[in-house]
Amino acid sequence: MKLKLTLILLFVAFAQITFAQESAPIDTTKFGRNPDVGKYADIRGFKMYYETYGKGEPLLIIHGNGGSIVNFSNQIPYFAKNYQVILADSRAQGKSVDPSDSLSYEMMTDDLNALLDQLGLKSCYVIGWSDGGINGLLLAIRHPDKVKKLAVTGANLWPDTTAVDPFVYNWAMKYNQNLLETMKKPGANIAQTKNQLKLAHLLSYEPHITIQQLQTITCPTLVIGGDHDVIRPKHTMLIAQSIPNSYLWIIPNSGHSTPIFKKEQFNKIVGDFFTQPFRKIEGYGRFN
Secondary structure (H helix, E strand, C coil), X not given: CHHHHHHHHHHHHHHHHHHHCCCXXXXXXXXCCCCCCCXXXXXXXXXXXXXXXXXXXXXXXXXXXXXXXXXXXXXXXXXXXXXXXXXXXXXXXXXXXXXXXXXXXXXXXXXXXXXXXXXXXXXXXXXXXXXXXXXXXXXXXXXHHHEEEEEEECCCCCCCCCCECHHHHHHHHHHXXXXXXXXXXXXXCHHHHHHHHHHHHHHHHCCCCXXXXXXXXXXXXXXXXXXXXXXXXXXXXXXXXXXXXXXXXXXXXXXXXXXXXXXXXXXXXXXXXXXXXXXXCCHXXXXX
């Protein structure tokens, strides 16, 4: 639990320090708590908090487990120059409070689809990081009309050591067990711990996406992973190989947090992917 909180705080602090040194037309200190653009939407039994920035074609950006809008402080100013950037705190995370007992990737994916419907958006570009990448894949599977192009980084299909680094997998299982023990202690904050358990369950026991489901994805897809990601590179490669119209980008000397620690490369490569026509590279084209 302490490790998880430390990582999240590190991500946020790094993003804030970096952008304090850069000039941008947007006040980057307000991401995730911006009263000028922040709104709540009644979505499938809870109030989903979301923010929008910029103008142009819609771009939905989806955060990871236990995260929030602020995790994309490195991406919002870059993409808001050319897109209407839409970010939401997923169910039971950030400002989107949900006291119910259940939580799944499918639920969160359908929440995002409902938000797009409320905003009157028929299709959009999509970026997803970690759990957000899983949601991006499921959005393209469950609501294919909503996804024009998809970029996912650090996503996995199933919860075992063929997909996830063994150290990380074992840590996630222990994290679940620690939370269960915390629930039994006198004076425990039951509501808070219960919410953490919902998120921890996702880390350890989900998702369950099949290769056959991936093969139904029709939109051009950029599949990204660090060569030292918490998701095994061979699993990231499997995802790319299973999507008919896909590119694969394995980033050297990189872990799970590509949108932060590889932000310049990430923004440019994803931006180019969105603007350039997708091409099949076959036959003699493989020599180019």
